[in-house]
Amino acid sequence: MGDRPRIRDVARRAGVSEKTVSNVINDHPHVRARTRAAVEEAIAALGYRVNLAGRHLRRGESGVIALVVPELDLGYFAELADLVIREAERRSRTVLVHQSEARRTREESALDGFGTDFVDGVILSPLAMDDDALQAYRSRLPVVLLGEVPRAVRHAHVAIDNVAAAREATEHLLDGGRTRIAVVGGRPPRPSGTAELRTRGHVEALRARGMAADPTLVRPAREFHWRDGAALTAALLAEARPPDALLCLNDLLALGAMRALHDAGVRVPEDVAVVGFDDIAPGRYSVPALTTVAPDKPRLAREAVRLLAEAVEGRRDTTGAASGREFGPSASKVVVGHTLLIRESSSTAR
């Protein structure tokens, strides 16, 4: 009942050296069955547990990876964090969840391991740092980007095909007879950044049907929260030619939009159809239930953790030579599937 036992204590009790105990703990191949049994008996008897501080110091690897998301109480990132934590656990790694608050300095400091060498690697869902910033920033740590950042070839990244997803969502709205579709949270359709890519998919879908995109219907959002969705929607409704559909670039915007529509006495989906992205839980229970693009979140999480774990394990190789090359051959990109879930908010054709 005194202090925690150490390897030394286990070794003494089992009558072997400390290194042998270590070998047993780490599943080294050359340990005789009898010896192993004796050590295991001692471990159990003393209730020994590895001291991670010692191991970390010696191995130079803490077993901790950081997950950096804009904000946890955005439903999407909470769900994702949930999944990442579970996946990391399966690989016996621990996750440190860090919130960037969409601030660039915080994202940068995360890439650097928060000014310490506490973490082995970082999974970052970038928001404030754009493509160029990411490209330029040299992290000493393995990094996996979560979400679309197409040109950041220096880093591994995992995402859905945002262009295709937005195209499908738009086609669905067009099929329902909608003609004036506003893009809530949209941005000029450049080939970079999630919002830009989704807007681009939208524009492509219109073009494919010979329709011109109306840039006045693309409304950027400062944040991707309910309140922004509500505010943008209220503004749209107050204009001369209000839209008959809203392509909201995430579910929170969509839920805020639906609330604003309700307040304005506009019926969903009869008067205005609404589609979101992310498939967060509240959208499944809202009234009306929200049509949304559902990314394969479990796979997103699994692939992100896998890529990072591999990078951490293989870090030795890249330390020396690879530096200096702008286009690293190792930067893997994984595209994960998505599904358009058609629910009540867009189900009725006009």
Place this chain on the structure above:
Amino acid sequence: MGDRPRIRDVARRAGVSEKTVSNVINDHPHVRARTRAAVEEAIAALGYRVNLAGRHLRRGESGVIALVVPELDLGYFAELADLVIREAERRSRTVLVHQSEARRTREESALDGFGTDFVDGVILSPLAMDDDALQAYRSRLPVVLLGEVPRAVRHAHVAIDNVAAAREATEHLLDGGRTRIAVVGGRPPRPSGTAELRTRGHVEALRARGMAADPTLVRPAREFHWRDGAALTAALLAEARPPDALLCLNDLLALGAMRALHDAGVRVPEDVAVVGFDDIAPGRYSVPALTTVAPDKPRLAREAVRLLAEAVEGRRDTTGAASGREFGPSASKVVVGHTLLIRESSSTAR
């Protein structure tokens, strides 16, 4: 540009001993201003950063605390985690978020620091472990409980006054003319556990008006998710004498309930009023907006972190003796405020 600099390198560059560098880093009192300046210059020039593995090993304290919640994608816990992380950051501690999935073994292992001595302490939001289990379980780590566990005097805990909160919520419904109030997620009103305490407050409010509580209207929930709220509500509606109000013991249950009411063609609040607990974001934007008991979450987080930090720091002093591992001779209990936010889901009197 090779490896990370160590204290050794800083010491060499500044022309002092390693210990002096350490003294500067740790703000020791006896360092001459000139020496300090020289060391700081060297630190800046080399880009030195403390290696936490070394510090952890030496100090026996990692600076990491664990937050254990049932599930992150329950909106309430994501919001709470958000706040706890920020608060811990202010105190320069790092938070490890762990999900118990409401499983007893996982909660127990958390109390033990996950089988390692990686974390300095634990903030636990217990769900699976009841009072007696908590009372019996001897943790080697400082623990702060988040949420109501009245008899667990061995551990510090932080919570709102659940009995009073439920009483107020019930009074509000009674004031609105409701007479058959179902308690969704309720349990027999024992003096322990959040659900039990809230049920108790409800019963007390009824009694105070000379009304008897109808035990058949108290419906326990397996989990506190949307689907459980929806299922329980659907069942209630199918019965001979359906309720005219739902006191849902958290917002998710309430949101699920509202969805079920909508599906059944029942109007909220005209036919049935709904009240929840937690004040999570989706309830603010639901249609109708959800009346709810809002705990002072920022203070909840602040106090939890404060209590734990104090316990961890207090432990340092006792290192020498290290006899009986008993933390906090007087387990502190902090009660945090709450507010009943009356919104649309209960606003119209009958």
Place this chain on the structure above:
DNA sequence: GCACACTTTTACATCGATGTAAATACCTCG
């Protein structure tokens, strides 16, 4: 000029686990 008290700095050991390389045990076969 020197004893004494106080401030600042240092050498060294230590926290616990594990890689390295060398030592020892074990086994096979001529």
Place this chain on the structure above:
DNA sequence: CGAGGTATTTACATCGATGTAAAAGTGTGC
């Protein structure tokens, strides 16, 4: 039975920072 090889085990150094205790430096008063 011993050479030669493989399988196991060990002693020791090391990862990086910091507590301890002692050394070195500074200053004061007589």
